[in-house]
Amino acid sequence: MSDVERFYADHRDGVFRYLRRVLGGSESARDLTQEVFLRVSRAGVPEAGEAGRRAWVYQIARNLALNHMRDGRRRPISVALVHSAVPATQELGLALQDAIADLPEVDRHIFVLRETAGLSYQEIATTCEMPIEAVRSRLHRARQALRVTLGHSLRLSEQRGVRCLDAGSGTRDHE
Amino acid sequence: MESGFENPLEVIDSFIDGERVDVVRFKAALAESEGRNYLVDAWMLREAARTDAASGGGFAAPLPVARRVHARPWVLVAAVASAIIAGFAVGRGTSPNATSAAANQSLPTAVVVATPAVAAFPVPAATRVIQLEFRSDGSSGGN
Numbered sequence: 001m002s003d004v005e006r007f008y009a010d011h012r013d014g015v016f017r018y019l020r021r022v023l024g025g026s027e028s029a030r031d032l033t034q035e036v037f038l039r040v041s042r043a044g045v046p047e048a049g050e051a052g053r054r055a056w057v058y059q060i061a062r063n064l065a066l067n068h069m070r071d072g073r074r075r076p077i078s079v080a081l082v083h084s085a086v087p088a089t090q091e092l093g094l095a096l097q098d099a100i101a102d103l104p105e106v107d108r109h110i111f112v113l114r115e116t117a118g119l120s121y122q123e124i125a126t127t128c129e130m131p132i133e134a135v136r137s138r139l140h141r142a143r144q145a146l147r148v149t150l151g152h153s154l155r156l157s158e159q160r161g162v163r164c165l166d167a168g169s170g171t172r173d174h175e
Numbered sequence: 176m177e178s179g180f181e182n183p184l185e186v187i188d189s190f191i192d193g194e195r196v197d198v199v200r201f202k203a204a205l206a207e208s209e210g211r212n213y214l215v216d217a218w219m220l221r222e223a224a225r226t227d228a229a230s231g232g233g234f235a236a237p238l239p240v241a242r243r244v245h246a247r248p249w250v251l252v253a254a255v256a257s258a259i260i261a262g263f264a265v266g267r268g269t270s271p272n273a274t275s276a277a278a279n280q281s282l283p284t285a286v287v288v289a290t291p292a293v294a295a296f297p298v299p300a301a302t303r304v305i306q307l308e309f310r311s312d313g314s315s316g317g318n
Binding site (some may be wrong): 021035038096100111112114120136143154 | 222
């Protein structure tokens, strides 16, 4: 398996989910994920640590997503959940998708890079080309905005409890 | 260790996001009910975000491969050389000099006689017959 193939196997799902979340549509996310890794295969995987490589590929994905949004002047749309075990979770998930779509663009990308892709503050700072302090501040602002928007759904979900999830694994702990 | 928080609750963000935080500052944030509520809500947002993202499935397409826009130089050189050699061979084999020389050596000379075009274009039947008479008294023709 070549470096590019290994890199693709490691990051394709994360990149797809990130794009799906920020764009709000699976079709666009699928096309852009192909485009991301087409560029990766052309350029080759850079000589850097894992954190640097992750930041690099998500930077490509973010730039493509921004271009895609600006070209079409699109607002992210909601995506219906395919399946979910608990209604409260499903309601919160749907409400969360709408609430994320309403976040300011930069805050939306930062929140999704953190919670869906599992990037660290340093990786997000590199991806978004901004200081770590700005990343932390914007992330806090995004969470506060989501708390306000999702107040009712969050209270409903409280009834089923909450569990500790790994800070750095993104969605991988669900797979 | 993180420093320079704009909001006291940012230390909670840093903690749940796996960053190293100042213990005193973290305890102070959790001493307030707002801090504790924020911690729980942030966890719930994380769980919802990850559950939703995971429910959409993964990306199953094969690795996209970049098409080669430029052929290798030696392929181009070989193609051009092959075309030149093939063209030379074909031209040499079909040129008039080569054909007539070969024919003179092995075959008798052929004489081509032009055939009249009448056979190819049959004359249509006459629709009107005009008969001319020639008289010797000088009354024919003219005025």
